[in-house]
Amino acid sequence: MDLRVDGLSHWYSDLEVLRDINLTIPQGQIVCVIGPSGCGKSTLLRLLGGLEQPTQGQVTQVGEPPVGSLNPLTYVFQDFALLPWRSVEDNVSLVLERHNLSKAEKEDRISDVLTRTRLSDFRKAVPKQLSGGMKQRVAIARALSVNPAVLLMDEPLSALDSQTRELLMDDLIDLWTREQFTSCYITHNLAEAVRLGHKVVVLSRRPGVVREVVDIDIPLANRRMSDPRIAEIQQDLWDMMREEAQTADLELAP
Amino acid sequence: MADVTNHVDKNGANPVAAPHERPVYFRGGGFRTEPRRFVGLAVFAILLIIWEVGSRTGVISELVLPAPSQAFAAFMELVNSGNLQKHVGASLQRLTIGFSAGSLLGLVVGTAIGLSSYARAGLSPLVSAIFPIPKIALLPLFIIWFGIGEGSKVATILFGCFFPTVIATYGGIDSVDRTLIRMGQSFGLSRWEIVRKIVLPAALPAILSGMRISASIAIILLVAAEMIGAEYGIGAYVLLAGNLMSTDQLIAGVAILSMLGLIVSWLITRAEKAFLGWRN
Ligand SMILES: Nc1ncnc2c1ncn2[C@@H]1O[C@H](COP(=O)(O)OP(=O)(O)OP(=O)(O)O)[C@@H](O)[C@H]1O
Ligand SMILES: [Mg+2]
Numbered sequence: 001m002d003l004r005v006d007g008l009s010h011w012y013s014d015l016e017v018l019r020d021i022n023l024t025i026p027q028g029q030i031v032c033v034i035g036p037s038g039c040g041k042s043t044l045l046r047l048l049g050g051l052e053q054p055t056q057g058q059v060t061q062v063g064e065p066p067v068g069s070l071n072p073l074t075y076v077f078q079d080f081a082l083l084p085w086r087s088v089e090d091n092v093s094l095v096l097e098r099h100n101l102s103k104a105e106k107e108d109r110i111s112d113v114l115t116r117t118r119l120s121d122f123r124k125a126v127p128k129q130l131s132g133g134m135k136q137r138v139a140i141a142r143a144l145s146v147n148p149a150v151l152l153m154d155e156p157l158s159a160l161d162s163q164t165r166e167l168l169m170d171d172l173i174d175l176w177t178r179e180q181f182t183s184c185y186i187t188h189n190l191a192e193a194v195r196l197g198h199k200v201v202v203l204s205r206r207p208g209v210v211r212e213v214v215d216i217d218i219p220l221a222n223r224r225m226s227d228p229r230i231a232e233i234q235q236d237l238w239d240m241m242r243e244e245a246q247t248a249d250l251e252l253a254p
Numbered sequence: 255m256a257d258v259t260n261h262v263d264k265n266g267a268n269p270v271a272a273p274h275e276r277p278v279y280f281r282g283g284g285f286r287t288e289p290r291r292f293v294g295l296a297v298f299a300i301l302l303i304i305w306e307v308g309s310r311t312g313v314i315s316e317l318v319l320p321a322p323s324q325a326f327a328a329f330m331e332l333v334n335s336g337n338l339q340k341h342v343g344a345s346l347q348r349l350t351i352g353f354s355a356g357s358l359l360g361l362v363v364g365t366a367i368g369l370s371s372y373a374r375a376g377l378s379p380l381v382s383a384i385f386p387i388p389k390i391a392l393l394p395l396f397i398i399w400f401g402i403g404e405g406s407k408v409a410t411i412l413f414g415c416f417f418p419t420v421i422a423t424y425g426g427i428d429s430v431d432r433t434l435i436r437m438g439q440s441f442g443l444s445r446w447e448i449v450r451k452i453v454l455p456a457a458l459p460a461i462l463s464g465m466r467i468s469a470s471i472a473i474i475l476l477v478a479a480e481m482i483g484a485e486y487g488i489g490a491y492v493l494l495a496g497n498l499m500s501t502d503q504l505i506a507g508v509a510i511l512s513m514l515g516l517i518v519s520w521l522i523t524r525a526e527k528a529f530l531g532w533r534n
Contacts, residue, residue, distance in 0.1 A: 051440060071442050081437035085455050085532040094451060095441040126532050146441065 001063045001072065001149040001182070002026050003048060008057035010043055016207040017043050020057070023201060023210065025150060027063070028180040030220075032193040035203030036241065036248035041186045042154050044208070048184055049073040049152045065149035070099050074148035078155045080135045082127045082142075089114070089123040092142045113141040116175065133164035137171070151183040157192060169195055173220050190241070194234045195223055202240050205248035212240060317501075325505035332491075332506060342510065344486040345476060348404065349514075352411025353472045357465060360416045364423025368457070369449065378424070385417040389471075390478045397482065407479040407487075414475040415468040422464020426457030459533070462526050469518045473511065488514070 008021040017040040025031045025048075035041050046052040048059055050073065065072035082091050092110050101109070114120045117137045127135055136156060143151055157165045169192060175181065176196075187193055193200045194216065202212040216223075216233060223230055302322050308314040309321030316324075332338045366373040367381070389410055396406040396413075430453055438448040454461075480489025488510050495503035 049440060051436060071440075073440075075437070075440040077433055077437060079433060081431075081433045083434065083452065083455070085530075095443070097451075098443060098447055128532065 001061055001065045003073075003150050003182075003184070004060045004062050005048070006057055006060065008044075008047060008054050008059065010040070010047060010052075011055045018047075019207040019209045021208070021210055023213075025182060025184050027149075027182050029198040030176065030181075030183045030185055030196050031199045031201060032185045032187060032197030033201045033203060034186075034188055034190065034193050034237065034241065035208055036205045036245040037188060038248060038251075039203050039206045039244075040208035041188075041203065044203075045075075045152050045154050045184060045186050048150075049075055051075075061149075066147060069147040069149055071095070071146040072149040074143045074146055074151055076136075076139050076143050076151060076153040076156045079159055080127070080132075080139045082135055082138055084127050087124050087126050088119060088130075088138050088141075091127070091138055092145050095142055095146055109145050113145045116144060117141040117171070131164070132160045133168055136160065136168060140172075140175075149182060151181055153183060154186045155188070156185075158187070158189065165189075165192075172196060177221050190234050190237050191225070193237065194230050195225075196220065200233075200237060202237065205244045205251070211244070320502040320505060322505075324502040325509065328500070328502040329506040329509070332503070337486075337491075340486045341488050341491050344484070345480065345488045345514070348407050348411060348479070348487070349472055349476050352408045352476075353415050353469060355408075356412040356415030356472075357419045357468060359412070360419025360464075360468070361423055361461065363416075364420040364461075365427065365449065365454070367420065368424035368427030369453070374424075381417060381420050385421065389414040389475055393479060393482065402483040407476070407484065410479045411472050411475050414471045418464050418468040418471060419461070422460050422467070423457060426460025426464075427453055429460070430456040459526075459530055462522060462530070466519065466522050469522060470515060473515055473518070477511065 003025040005021055005023040005025075008018060008023075009016070010018040021044065023031075033041055033044065043052065047054050050059075061072065083094065086094060089110050092113060093106065096106050096109060111120065114123060117140055119134070119137055119141055122130065122134065127138070130138065136159075140156075157168055160168065173196065185192075185196055197216060198220075200214045200216065201210055202214070203209065204211045214233065214237065216230075218227070218229060225231075305314070305319075306322050309316065309319070309324075314321075320328075329338075332341075363373075363377065363381075367378050368374075392413065393406065393410055396409045400406040400409050434452050434456060435448060438452050443451070476487075477489035477492065480487035481493045484490040488507055492504055492507035492511075495501070495507055
């Protein structure tokens with residue numbers, strides 16, 4: 001299933017946040033969105049998944065979600081959003097409970113996603129016992145358990161320290177290499193964008209418009225930080241961002 | 255510093271002072287308290303002993319305050335006469351019905367105010383207006399409405415427990431992490447599911463501490479209500495003892511109330527441990 005955005009504009013009362021966004025998130029690809037802070041990235045993601053109503057334009061699902069998908073558009077949040085009183089398995093089970101799955105199928109889904117995220121040994125742990133990286137893996141497991149068509153991720157790694165971030169990025173690349181999931185990935189870390197994105201969408205400062213869409217043809221598994229092509233793309237992206245970020249930085253908050 | 259030694263230079267000319275050395279003293283620690291078992295019990299015992307000795311030596315006049323042993327004797331008399339069960343039973347019944355009905359209603363109304371804009375706009379000013387009224391002032395009105403029997407007593411306690419629970423509940427709901435609710439919505443959970451599985455568990459710490467307050471209010475109101483037209487009940491027993499100037503019975507009654515309060519608070523602590531274990 002693809003996700004297509006047509007002529008999307010959004011206002012918060014008098015504040016124009018996004019202007020005429022056109023964009024496609026093709027099946028099996030990770031589309032990274034970068035832009036200076038406050039330019040409307042999180043807003044865009046909320047619009048994509050139907051957590052907010054656009055002022056203008058629309059978001060369209062093209063094609064059918066995979067069979068067995070319980071929640072085609074599924075979020076992974078920056079601050080994990082795990083229920084602290086539920087164990088790892090119960091946090092996953094939370095999003096399955098309303099679907100009248102048989103006990104066996106529910107159990108299958110839970111153990112499957114926990115295996116895929118290497119959390120099987122921590123089923124009974126509660127979030128408080130887990131490190132930040134593990135918490136985010138639980139959140140990713142929870143998202144995978146509903147078999148989503150598109151994963152909507154809002155800076156999923158930005159609450160983590162840099163080593164954990166590297167590890168989790170490798171995990172995501174592994175995961176994608178195995179099962180080509182579709183994703184819109186918001187970040188303001190350029191290194192993440194060039195490692196994970198098949199496409200990188202650069203938004204301007206607020207009101208956010210699409211400034212540039214950069215395609216990166218190198219397979220995810222082969223991208224090395226030392227690769228000059230990667231470094232060059234990252235430099236280009238930064239050149240585009242710098243000016244926007246500088247101006248955005250000088251603006252007063254609304 | 256005491257241990258400063260002067261070294262004499264090789265040339266024997268200028269004495270050179272060795273650098274000062276001293277350990278860095280610990281100055282952290284703050285005001286953290288640690289559990290000290292039996293200290294509370296010891297303070298209690300010492301006070302009782304001083305009191306008993308004071309009474310026996312006549313420093314404390316018997317008219318003013320009877321000795322603890324006399325109060326205990328009055329208590330044993332109450333036990334042996336079989337009236338203890340009747341008094342405590344009657345009180346517990348009123349307390350249980352009033353407290354649980356009041357808390358339950360408070361929970362429902364508090365949840366409604368926490369979740370619905372209309373309930374909030376309509377009810378929260380009303381709650382703010384009625385909450386500060388001392389419920390004892392309403393007791394005569396309740397007697398007219400619900401009769402001088404059990405009705406007015408239970409209603410007073412119910413009313414007294416209702417408001418703190420409402421306020422604690424919607425305060426707790428207001429402070430629930432919004433990202434958790436948005437998470438629930440993003441996974442397509444139904445409204446009722448979000449309330450039951452996310453909002454209420456997250457508000458539970460606030461709700462339980464509200465219950466702790468309403469439980470002590472309930473005991474205060476219980477005694478007040480039992481002082482009017484009750485045959486049995488700890489409040490009635492204390493009132494009668496006061497009228498007869500039998501201070502030993504009065505002290506015994508007050509001690510029973512204190513025990514009741516301790517037991518209720520212990521039960522709530524148990525509930526907190528059971529339901530809020532995830533916090534530590
Ligand atoms: N619910 C809201 N009501 C009013 N204004 C909002 C709301 N949500 C966001 N905004 C404003 O819209 C603008 C865009 O916000 P958004 O969170 O989408 O930015 P962002 O690109 O995700 O920023 P960041 O990089 O800090 O995450 C900001 O100026 C913000 O203050
Ligand atoms: Mg954001």
